[in-house]
Amino acid sequence: FPGITTTGNCQEGGAVIFRGGGSVSNQRVGIFDVDGLVLQQVPVWIDVNQIKRMALISSVAYTARYGAVGSGGVVVINTITGNPQMNKIVDQARLRNNYIKEPALDGAAVAYSEPTYMSAFRESTSFEDAQTVYSRYEAQYGSSPYFYLDAYKHFYQTLGETEFADQIIRENNRVFEKNASMLKALAYAYQEEGRYEKALEAFKEVFIMRPNYSQSYQDLSLGYRDAGAYDKAASIYARYKYLVDENFLLPSEDFSKIIQHESDNLLKLHASQIGANAKKIVSDPFVQNTTRVVVEWNETEAEFELQFVNPEGQYHNWKHTYAENEDRIIDEKMAGYSMEELIIDNALPGLWELNVRYDGNKSLTPTYLKVTTYYNYGERDQKKQVNTFKLTLRNNWQKLLSINNPGVSRVR
Structure with a gap:
């Protein structure tokens, strides 16, 4: 692998050192994961003809599950025959x-736990009947974003009345516009329906309200990706990483693992649209x-x-x-x-x-x-x-x- 060196006599086990941070004096010993078996010495006993796949994992997000012993990086080796030990562990x-x-x-x-208006919607037999139900219950639930989102989904997803469904959201935008949680719920509905441009607009509004939330960057990047703007999606991930490195956003090992997977997946599957080299992207096995x-x-x-x-x-x-x-x-x-x-x-x-x-x-x-x-x-x-x-x-x-x-x- 480029970027690593070995110490000791590798025929006797030795060790692998990941040279990170540009500092030779800050070398950390890596470990090996062979079909789930974690080793601290080089597994020289492996027949190279039995190696199916090998990956060098240096990201903190990936190595966190190995604990402190994995802080120096992990060389993951999958063999052709495999090892059932991994199944028993995880x-x-x-x-x-x-x-x-x-x-x-x-x-x-x-x-049975749903509001009465949902039963009334389901019992309606036509678009006109559903409109009557909507008008009747709006007087009671007119300040509730949950009512309007439920009504939108019924008219769009159940009845296929796209125009009227969009009219519901458009005319009652006041209950969503300053409510980040409900805007996310609305974006979820748009994503489920494949209406990615609308989902992106909702995520943009949430991002403005929550610029210090890590989730806002993941949501916005995914919104751009679903809408086909792969370069913008990649730039959001780069922006997130920069803000974490500069301590403007708080880091999280759990979240960084997830967003690293999302970022790598974007680069690997859409490298040509972004200008990246897919062959250089190492996916987490x-x-x-x-x-x-x-x-x-x-x-x-x-x-x-x-x-x-x-x-x-x-x-x-x-x-x-x-x-x-x-x-x-x-x-x-x-x-x-x-x-x-x-x-x-x-x-x-x-x-x-x-x-x-x-x-x-x-x-x-x-x-x-x-x-x-x-x-x-x-x-x-x-x-x-x-x-x-x-x-x-x-x-x-x-x-x-x-x-x-x-x-x-x-x-x-």
């Missing part, structure tokens, strides 16, 4: 006898060629649990609550972000279920959740699906969506 859904005993609530059961699930929420105070259920009926929970994950939530508040990524990779084929249990937020209002599922992440045939959900029912497991993947196993 397959959280198969560590215990954790089988689902009761199914999560489906959409019909959750509907942790996410490469996996099913990547990115969850985002509009209310920073929201508490909830996500549950991944594998095809064998076993589950793994990711907890976003003060009781179970206080340090993470404090980090989110300090750095200003509200998203998480979970990786499902290729070892156990079948249908996965994603469930959620909503515990509420401090303002006792609904929370909007956006789930973006990437298939074959980082590959030329990468695809994504965006789904949005309004969380109102508390303290019950409810089904969000199914992920049908030809090969998925462990949530990391």
